[in-house]
Amino acid sequence: MRTEASIARVVIDVRTRALDEPFDYAIPAPLAHQVSIGCPVLVPLGGRRAVGFVVGLGNESRYDNLKPIESVLGESLSRADAYELARWIADEYASPLAEAMRLFLPPGGTPKVVRRESDGVVTWDLVRPSVSAAEDRVVTLLDSAFEPRAGARLQRSIIDALRMGPVTSGELAVEFGAVAAALKTLEQRGAIEVTARRRWRGESGRAREDTAHTLTKAQSAAVETIAASAGAVVVLEGVTGSGKTEVYLRAIERTLGAGRDAIVLVPEISLTPQTVGRFRARFGNLVAVLHSRLSVGERFDQWSLVAQGDAKVVVGARSALFAPVRDLGLIIIDEEHEASYKQGSAPRYHARDVAAHIAHDSDITVVLGSATPSMEARAAVDEGRWVSARLPERVTAHGLPEVRVVDMGAEFGDGNRSMFSSVMSDAIDAVSDRKSKGVLFLNRRGFASFLLCRECGFVPRCQNCSVSLTYHERGDRLTCHHCGHTEPTPVSCPRCQSPYLRRFGAGTQRVEDEIHARWPELPVVRMDADTTSGKGGHERALAAFEDLASGLLLGTQMVAKGLDYPEVTLVGVINADTTMHLPDFRAAERTYQLLEQVSGRAGRGEDPGLVVIQTYWPDHPAIRAVAARDAEILYTEERELRSSVGWAPYRRIANIVISGENSATVTSHSVVLGEALSEALPDGWEVLGPSDAALARVKRAYRRHIVLKAPPGAALGPYVRAVLARCPAPPGVAVAPDIDPMDFL
Ligand SMILES: [Zn+2]
Ligand SMILES: [Zn+2]
Structure with a gap:
């Protein structure tokens, strides 16, 4: 053209x-x-x-x-x-x-x-890029009566092989070894033809055929809501096992029927062959898959299939949102609340918000699916900006598991110094006696350490920001990583005067040791960052657990996902508290989402199952919400807290991290930026800091940050962008603006 x-x-x-x-x-x-x-x-x-x-x-x-x-x-x-x-x-x-x-x-x-x-x-x-289209050389027999000269046995074998139909030169080489010279001779003599054909790398092929299932009433209603929501965002809230995927499939079917394309985003960790298989089973080769476990060549080919219009359903991780679809009609984001939809490097976009922008002023529909929708999604529904659809029940007849909350402070007071409460011990005994399976979840998140009173569960928090203070061994101080407030470590618990104010947290190894000591007969499969490193480590651990007749799976955050074994009758949460005290205003929400997800692993078979949650803070709204199966408990409290203290989604936040090896230049540039940001600050906006980032040191880099708060809907990005353009960073200093951050590390 x-x-x-x-x-x-x-x-x-x-x-x-x-x-x-x-x-x-x-x-x-x-x-x-x-x-x-x-x-x-x-x-x-x-x-x-x-x-x-x-x-x-x-x-x-x-x-x-x-x-x-x-x-x-x-x-x-x-x-x-x-x-x-x-x-x-x-x-x-x-x-x-x-x-x-x-x-x-x-x-x-x-x-x-x-x-x-x-x-x-x-x-x-x-x-030039090292990745490009791959080609096969396809060999076709032109003259089936062709007679190679006597003694040319390789040529004869090739001719015979081609009588069944065209074959690639690669396949011939596998069969006969070096064939290039023979092919050349045959081609010159007019016996065969060699043509180039684009080879498509990546997962393809039809999975087990699947036809549409009968929908429940709630599913039908959700499908109708989606169909009637062109140009809008639909928040599909459905408990674990309520059949969200079937709703997605129906919505895609309708989109394809209208001649348009669909993009389905799934968190990277959940992009298993089983997940992809469900889409392939329904839509076959119309599906392209994009995720980081594919080779670059495979991803390039899948991308090209979309660009030329051969693939019309893109299933992939966050970045698949930008696939070159021709006529987009539908975007589905599964597990919408997952923090992985926010990109960690520039541009630090959130796939959900980009999708909502794409839908705005168009006839494209966005579906956000989750058992535990984010506060952002809930607020948008409350305010009437987004549409709500609900799947309140599991599709199977079995009920939801019973949830029992154990107050670990009370256990400690009663003299139980073990990491297993009596309720948890009894439950593990039952797994052992009944030869069933259990999952023990150890809530652990990297670096952040905090102090916890083992008698009353008290954790020191920042008066300004209402987030937990982080404990720093160096200097023995407590620091708020949102506003920079810092104070000395108290000697005893400020609430109950107990001297047992200690650093919190045990590793999986220690828990495993204690299980072995107390239940020597019970096999344990451990699944954490140490035991699952390397390709396929995650799958291997799950397979080992699956092979057990009876036993326990002990793991960190990763056991919360993709685990669906009917034999699991117990889910035990060793310590619910870790995520509650992350230095992050979303700590309560994260805790709720995690506990809800973990609880969803129990009772997926005949036995409804039992969930035991150990905590020092039994009346925390996240715990009460999980125990009562009522998200509204958490949501009501969070709405009040966040709107009064001023956090997202009731305020718009920017976190600007300034880092470099030289602490003096990092500090001085953070001051320059802080002043520049404050200079022409619009009414109702605030600048907090500069102060040390929660991770003040990463490798050799020193990190400071500035937090900006603005009213919802404020044009925070353009403001920050203009200031950064005006104040270029000195050599050796990096500035990373994060608008609507998902963490403050
Ligand atoms: Zn106390
Ligand atoms: Zn603070």
């Missing part, structure tokens, strides 16, 4: 805030037929060369003497509205435009210009 345009607008693929606007380049006549929106081009840039992406075409420019595009580096494999969306993301999340553009580029397939220096001479060389 020849473009009439003589000028291309090009975004330069360089990660700097200085090049944040597209540049105009002339399109030389010989390239006119190749230049299209989205394609990568090589352009001159200030005495060197750079790769850029065409984002616009036209015939007018504000500038004279435009430099010409040097060459076109490939075809466009991005969606048509990539630039528009990238612009929005760059603004919304205060990130460089080039970083946002990269989201839309095919995996591993982007050319680069690299600087090389030898003997003092600097050159800028173009490096």
Whole structure:
């Protein structure tokens, strides 16, 4: 297709805030037929060369003497509205435009210009992507009567093999060894034909056929709500086992029926062959899969299948949101509350919020599924911005497990110094006696350590922010990592004067040792970061547990997911408290989501099962909500707390992290930024800090941060972006703005 345009607008693929606007380049006549929106081009840039992406075409420019595009580096494999969306993301999340553009580029397939220096001479060389389309050479028999000359046994074998139909040269090589010379001879003599055919890498093929199940009343209602919500966001709240996936499948069916495409996002950890299989079983080869466990070549091919319109259902992790679909009609985000939908590096976008933006002013529907919707989703439903659909019951007849909460402070007071309460011990005895299975969950999150009174469960919190204070051994102090408040460690519990105010937390190893000591007959499979490192470690641990006739699975956060064994009759939570005291205003919400998810593992078979939760804080709203199976208990409290203290979703938050090896320059630049952010601060906005980040030291880098609070809906990103552009970081200092952060580490 020849473009009439003589000028291309090009975004330069360089990660700097200085090049944040597209540049105009002339399109030389010989390239006119190749230049299209989205394609990568090589352009001159200030005495060197750079790769850029065409984002616009036209015939007018504000500038004279435009430099010409040097060459076109490939075809466009991005969606048509990539630039528009990238612009929005760059603004919304205060990130460089080039970083946002990269989201839309095919995996591993982007050319680069690299600087090389030898003997003092600097050159800028173009490096083509190492990933590109793979081809098979297909060999077809043309003349079945062809007679190789006597003694040419390899040629004869090849001819015989081809009588069954065309075969690739690779397959022939597997069978006969080196075949290149023989093929060449046969081709020259007109016996065969060798043609190139694109080979598609990645998961494909039809899984076990599946037909639609009969829907429950609630499922039918949800499907109807989704169908009637073009241009809107539907929050689908369904308890574990309520059949959300079937609702997704029906919504996709309808979308495909209208000739449109669907994107399904699933947390990376849940993207198992079983999950993908459910979509393939219904939609076969219309499904493309994109996630990080595929090779780059496989991802590139899956991406290309979408770009050419052969795949119409994209199933993948967060970044699949940017797949080059042609006519998007539906976006589904499963486990919407998962923090992994927020990207940890620039651009720090949240897939849910980008999806909501895409739906806005369009006829695209977004479905957010979860058993425990985020506060953000709930608030949007409350305010009437988003639509609600509910699946309140499990599709199977079995009821939900009984939940028993144990007050560990009271156990301690009664003289039980073990990590197992009497209720938990009895429950493990029962697993052992009845030869069933149990899952023990140890709630552990990396570094954050806090003090806990073992008698009354008291944990010191910040008066300003209502988040737990983090304990720092060095200096023996407690620090708030939201506002920077710090205080000395109290000698005894400020609430009950007990001297047992101690650091909290035990490792899986210690728990395993105690189980072995008390139940020597009971097999234990441990699943934590140590035992499951390496590819397939997670699956191996689960398989080992599955193979047991009876026993326990002991693990950290990872046992909460994807575990569905009917024999599990006990789920025991050793310590519910860890996540409650994360230095994060979402701590209570996270705890609730985690406990609810873990509890969902029990009683999926005939036996309804038992959930035992050990905690020092039995009346914490997250615990009460899980015990009563009523999310509203938590939500009501959180709504009040967050709106009074001023946290998301009732305030919009930005967390700006300043880091570098030299603490003096990091500190001084954080002060500069703090002042610049405060300078023209709009009414109702606040700047907290600068102060040390919760992780003040990562490797050799020193980290400080500034927190910004603004009213909901405030244009926080553009404000931060403008300040950062005005105050470039000195050498050796990195500034990472995080708008709507999911953590404060
Ligand atoms: Zn106490
Ligand atoms: Zn504070």
